[in-house]
Amino acid sequence: MSDAANFDVPKFQVWDYVVFGAVLLMSAGIGVYHAFAGGRQSTTKEFLLADKKMSVWPVAMSMLASFMSAITLMGNPAEIYNYGTQFIMIGLSYSLVIPAAAHLYMPIFYNLNLTSAYEYLELRFSKGVRLAACITFILQMVFYMAIVLYAPALALNQVTGLNVWISVLSVGLVCTFYTTLGGMKAVMYTDLIQIVIMFSGMTAILIKGSLDVGGFQEVWKRAGEGDRLELFNFDPDPRVRHTFWSLFVGATFTWLAIYGVNQAQVQRALSTPSLKHAQIALYLNIPGLIFLLIITVGCGLVIYANYQGCDPVQLGVVQSADQLVPLFVMKSLGAYPGVPGLFVSAIFSGALSTLSSGFNSLSAIVLQDIIKSYFMPNMSEVQATRAAKGLAMGFGALCIGLSYVASYLGGVLQAALALFGIVGGPLLGLFSLAFFFPWANWKGAYAGLFTSLATTLWVGLGAILVYKPINPLKPLSVELCSNLTSVAQNVTMAIEDTPPIADWYATSYLYYSIIAIIVCVTVGMCVSLATGPENPREMDPRLITPILAKIFCCVPDKRKQALWCGVPHDKVEEKNDEKEQMEPMATVAFHQNGHINEESVSEKL
Template identity: 30%
Template sequence: MGWGTVDIVLFVISIIISAGIGIYHSVKGIRATPSEYMLGDRGFSPLPLAASLTVGTISALTILGNAGEVYTHGTQIWMMDIGVVAGMVVVAKYFVPIFYPLKMVSLYQYVEKRFKSSVLRQATAILTLIGAYLFLGFLIYPPAIILQASTGLSIHANMFIMGTTCTAYAAFGGVKAVVYADVFQSVVMLVGILTIVIQGTVLVGGLDNVWEIGFQKDRVEFFNLSLDPYERHSLWLVIILGFFFTLNTYGVTQSQMQRAFSTGSIRQSQKVMYYGAVGLVVIRGLTNLSGLVIFANFVDCDPLTSLNLKKPGLVVLSYVLQKLTIIPGLAGLFVAAIYSAVLSSVSTQVNSMTALIWEDFLKGKKCFEGWSPVKIGHLQKCIVAVSGVVGILMGFLAESFSTLMEAVLSILGVFAGPMVGLFLVAVFLPWVNIKGASFGFVSASIFSMWIGVSIMMGTPPKFLPLSVEGCPPPPTTNTTTTTPNITTTTTTLLDDAATTSVLNITDISTTTPPVLPEEEASAGGFNGLYQMSYCLNSMWSTLIFISVAIVVTVIWGGNSPEDLDERLVDAGAWRLFTQTVPRLRKEGFRSLLPQRKPTISKRAPGGGEGTTGGVEEEQLQHLNPNSAQMLNVSVEGTRKDMIDT
């Protein structure tokens, strides 16, 4: 069955509402100042910002990728959310109290304040902008192909509709339009994912049967406690993946920290992070569950095998076309969820990119001196519009040069570790100055690119067993049906644009990070390094950044307390810093070692009674009991020998 009237109506309504939110806030805020346009004049309450924070990183390919991951590799990736929650706590407790009081628009203003380097600030901003523009094409193009199979619209038409809609409401309405549209889209996404879970559960006879089938076919695994770094997933590996993913995405990325800056206090900003963590766990959990539900429905007739689909995420589309179209409206809700995921991610990107372009590169230029706040607000709207157009063009480029796009996005994605390392050093290591930070950033970036490119060239991981025993026999006539069209229209998608896991900037997917086959995992040297789980990539590059920064600081010297503003670092780190540096300057590194108090001898002249023959009582007290006893025995024995003599 194909789309019906109800599906089309629901789909169109979702687009109209998203665009209408932008039009409303455009009219309402036609004379908005830059602060109102970029931050909503810091007047948001935590809940809508938390919803925007959540859906801003749940792209269409996250929905497809996580479901496909559980379908082909099991539920171990679900435990990644433990690391996600831990990372959000770190961001809320340690990063927000430092960043928020600075009243910044661009997160990278902190980099300049902390390291006193506008060059480092602009370098991080440029890197973020390049990745964000490429990411726009990555967000728009692959879902457009998926939606082509569902809606019948051409790829270009889907890209144009998605790009134009989100650019329009982001440009005209500013951050208020983006945030409130995200709230609506979060509801649509939630309903769309629930359609898969509820309908699929009903078709297999209940949720108990879903889990039972998963257990029987080895899809359910949560506590793989293996410490082997060459396994693709274990409990520890996915927790590490989730932790560093969260630090990068929510702690050191402009698009998400801008949400935290839009509240009225530090406490409210922290609530945004905590509420956002809950939203992420819920939506990611339902997405993972949808993968298990889809597997239960296809347990005896796997479409990846029977239709020769090459990427796990495409199993979701096969499920939608085969199962959801049974009930009018369900397919429309799911496609609306895909559109909502794209709109929320793209609008978040173009809004944050505008903030970076204005704050880090244009603000303060002589040509803008004397401009009124309203005039600056109009300029920012133009920047958003231009960014949206560039995003649509990048989608077209992704269609023509998808293999190149995959390589470029893979290389850019590995900068997640260095960015996390930069901010961890800035917050927790006040000793480190611009020299240590620069050397650390360059070293970690080179390492990350090297490992990222090497892993990208590896062999994709093998799927868990899939069955086609229950599939009907192939047709004997040349009949055109809806389902076989999946092969021709969707195999192209992730075959040509398999970029879902290569970006840790604002999204993460779990379907494509490749590792080498198990039979080659015993190779030594650099091959062994390449074959480690992709979950460790960000951690390695972060540790390299920190290590190099510390070594350079020790060799060339670092900051003194008078060189640094106390507000720019963690309070505990500052106390340690102020206590340690003066002692180092006065006494050197020995001052940091534990010192033993000098002892005073109580020996009487000539070694009279009550002495130990020159062995001080205080010294004996510092010895362990056995050593002291042996020494006393030795002294007494010497006395006896002398008396006998």
């Protein structure tokens, strides 16, 4: 492996720029096409929900692409390179996340015929709760998208030498362009193409990297020699970063915050013609998520096998493990015209899919939950559509600016998943409190949301700013590098005495969502019971998921009523999941204190 020491990285060639430019033009072209096709994005329903006419496959692939971004393509291989294969156990969580999202959360959103998921919180609690949750989501998404925007800039910088911030600006402007012009249809059709490019790029790395060391059997052998093969770590200590329990149980709730209640995913499901189509689209994500996980884990093993004994990070060739994938591509595939361009297109596509989803979802909730709700309730359809497009453009500019902050967050994979736990966890807790606990009132909702958010911010920021947990890397060395003299090796760090609070900050980031749900539901229910709980018998059953009846689905119908917790679900006509089109629900009038008025008012459009 003496050739591993030669890290003269080749630059882009003409064909690489051709492939890369073709992806840019294709994405922009789709936006231009949908700006003039159909209804020309002249209504908010078309711009934000694609007229609710999207078929299953584009929706499913868009869901998959939305949060499987450049962070996944670079972060997963870096995770395997540094810490081993334990991370692959996160795939088990997908089998719980998708059914829960499809059958416990999505039916409520779909049957209410909403545009914003946060409209539900006004129906269930109050207008103020809706606004508080909406603002929380906005903060989560803009910082997440800043991370997503910065990550591919690292790849472009590594393989082309192009300035990172010029890359950030280019990516952000192209994405903002086609999202603003083409709306949801452009977003989902570009996502469909981009997910194909993502899979193609990573597959090329897996195949060529294996051949470079003599086949995948040799890759596996070297991974074993380097202590990279680990699957079943059953250590119950919550301070251990990745174990079977954190990756299975903890990640289930982390991903449920994305697939169950995140506006970007809910909005995609709502763009389908029926609830059945939305549920099928969700289930199609299971094989897609697992396939992408396997490919990225395989790429991590391949990169380790090629650089075993000659670590580019210790050599200073790259600044962090997140840059190993683009480095390896240029070293191994740089001689093949157009292939490095395909890889960078894959990274770029991952960023585009996530950013476009975020811009579209953020414009939807700001329009529905803030502008229409508080400032211009009677705005015309033309005004609303123009506002939605302007908001998408504004969020693009904001994320470009915030990407500077993302450059200080360290490993992109952990930063992104930690953010979903810190902010997404409390939102999942709030929606779960609303969906499954009919006794909860608006006061409990406020208390639960703010208490859980304060708790996760406490532990998350404490781990970043106060006592950063020590996560030992798997063995890395530069012993086999040729023509090298002394290089920096890993230094054994002296363990300082730390106060007990440091153990709290050392909690695995994958448990943040569980902590948030426990705190939100516990505090929310205690406050609700203390201030006067809602009467389940007076609750509109269309706002509550009968979770016990869903779990114990084989119980005879006559006995299911006992599992409804007093909510009169028998008063609502049962909707057949096989129907192609669900009837829109009538909106519900509210008193100022957030309690439901039994009398339905006008149909919600």
